[in-house]
Amino acid sequence: MSHIAITELLKGTVAVDSQVTVKGWIRTRRDSKAGISFLAVHDGSCFDPIQAVVPNSLNNYEEVTRLTASCSVSVTGTLVKSEGQGQSFEIQASSVEVLGWVENPDTYPMAAKRHSIEYLREHAHLRPRTNVIGAVTRVRNCLAQAIHRFYHERGYVWVSTPIVTASDCEGAGEMFRVSTLDLNNLPRTDKGDIDFKEDFFGKEAFLTVSGQLNGETYACAMSKIYTFGPTFRAENSNTSRHLAEFWMVEPEVAFADLNDIAKLAEDMLKYVFKAVLTERPDDMAFFAERIEPTAVTRLQDFVEKDFAQVDYTDAVTILQNCGKQFEFAVEWGVDLQSEHERYLAEEHFKAPVVIKNYPRDIKAFYMRQNEDGKTVAAMDVVAPGIGEIIGGSQREERLDVLDQRLEEMGLNKEDYWWYRDLRRYGTVPHAGFGLGFERLVAYVTGMGNVRDVIAFPRTKGTAAF
């Protein structure tokens, strides 16, 4: 008999009194004086384990009484309604096969007790076996699937923009070099510089920081595209919001303006939050109980409320007149700090806010200049409890304006030849945004640190496993 996922049994998709087999790992074992053992078996398919009731009449009952956390088992028996609290169904076991013991249970790193989140991080290969990281893994998957579904249903094409880039467009300041050069025998040019012509790609190459510019080339042909892939920052940022390697979602839409993508961002976030509320109530209940009391309610609020919309200029006025003392003073022309963004979302609007039309001098060259000559069609989505979650803009589609901006910023037009080509040949208004996927998962789960929502986090000094 083949085995069945525990989630199917707990959901009630299998008739009571069926013979079933589950395979998984022991979470806990309890023995009654009456000679019955209760095994809680989990298999990762849902938050709850299923209880197997094991009578001492089994041939190998002695073995069963030696089972400890994370021993792997195959349990066969009859599915019955549970009379215990908090569980719908259980298995009256007729057979328990031990597949794998735990070597020295006393020193097993994931022994059944509370571990600190930092301790779990050091055991990243075993931490998905815990309640908390198991739940994070399922919610992360649910969000990723919902993102793909959201875009696919709307006719967007997933494009894999390159990870390795030798493009000079991105500014190499905080990028990782990708190379096969022998560090002990570096090739040199006549002038004594490193000769990257000898390197694998024939020039200096880096890990991408964003797929946006490449994504624009595909939006200017397929109309609606998105990327969902890894991006990299070689920043020495030891914070709970930064990773050296993280996943980004970047839609890019032709024939769209700033309002269109503000709407797209709102629709997308609501769609994926609804998916989590619908598909992972078990994990979300756990997060609300143990990690962040508002984990569920704040998502429910989020999906019900219209996003507020405010111009940067008006936001500055609101902040200046609100009577609140900020650490950083607010004045027109400077970027908003996290404290300002959170005040707007949490106290002033009490809703997610789209802040639009930032001063052009604090924004990137590719953002579309507004007619006021001072601002660009940029937006940030700021949400209560998290701050900035999405940043985007309408792109400058006018070649003359783009060129002027490149010049003002001291950038070399030649380096952007292919990006400029998009404006030379059938240019179209277009816009897009970027969403840091780990920040999204951290927000949804209430986990305080992005290192705990990606399987094997990479940060300054750490690339373990």
Place this chain on the structure above:
Amino acid sequence: MSHIAITELLKGTVAVDSQVTVKGWIRTRRDSKAGISFLAVHDGSCFDPIQAVVPNSLNNYEEVTRLTASCSVSVTGTLVKSEGQGQSFEIQASSVEVLGWVENPDTYPMAAKRHSIEYLREHAHLRPRTNVIGAVTRVRNCLAQAIHRFYHERGYVWVSTPIVTASDCEGAGEMFRVSTLDLNNLPRTDKGDIDFKEDFFGKEAFLTVSGQLNGETYACAMSKIYTFGPTFRAENSNTSRHLAEFWMVEPEVAFADLNDIAKLAEDMLKYVFKAVLTERPDDMAFFAERIEPTAVTRLQDFVEKDFAQVDYTDAVTILQNCGKQFEFAVEWGVDLQSEHERYLAEEHFKAPVVIKNYPRDIKAFYMRQNEDGKTVAAMDVVAPGIGEIIGGSQREERLDVLDQRLEEMGLNKEDYWWYRDLRRYGTVPHAGFGLGFERLVAYVTGMGNVRDVIAFPRTKGTAAF
């Protein structure tokens, strides 16, 4: 009025006589003597453009007669049934707004004529505007979405295994180094070696060649997982089948053996091929007409036939007795060459074949040893017209056997501490496989070179755009 995707109009989801607006790029323009212009407008949403019939009564008709390939336009008009051949609906235009001209149409790199596939590669930022790369892009997206859907529907969890790895498990021979060290001022240890403690990750780091080992840690907690992400090979392979950067799909399944994952591979391939046949008949008809005459029929065959199953040992006998002269002689103990695999699939079995249980000496340390002491539970899926498309194995879950194998192969047990932990703590039988996504797309589309099925290919000497 907001615009609508051309695919919706051609599919007939909008009522005839509706007022509609489409936005896209000119594919062709034809002017009749009667003072009517016919514009073929595409927007990437499907293979076919829609025809807009433009009367000379429009105010800007003179502009319309100057439109060339890739000019961008917004066309508004009445949707009508088309009387022309090969098109279901067309638009009687009441307005044509030119959004973007093509600068000097005579030198536009994608002017409407046949270009060589190599030429297109050099213009990777514009090539999605062509029929062929547009079709590839949609089919690639269809396959990617189907892969996610296939696994999600079956309870698999998508896990993002790390891109940067400092793990010593993978064998650094053909890997790319990831570093922030200043090449002109390399830190040295007392002994004069490069001091990687000073590098970003505190040790030498590389781009991953496979997510498998990391994926196993999650399978040994969540039961069913898959990865879908970029992987890297620093190989100097200038072939139509190799990329330095490519996407891999790697499912890993706990409580599964070799036969289970052979079945999974068969189910997955059939599922995604059916998705392409159902969802992209337009693009597939184009590939059958222009690229590979059997593009459609071979997928239809594929989904209808059961995969053949053969042991490596029996395959060797078949090849030795078939009377065919191969370039490379076949004998037990050597790996099968492409010519052998294709003979088996195309001539002997006339179906996709799963070849199982290879000699252990030609396979990786982690593959499960069979009881014969000579073979391991490895498999390759070989298909007519492509050769090997999937490679997988059951993993060695027995710590003592794994350790012995590591020792025999001269590998350091300490380097594999976390991989060995999975066998020390509740080990389970498990198995998985890897699928090179670009090879899959190349097979489905009939494109002869993997460089033409990924947006911006990276190969030896090339990381342009």
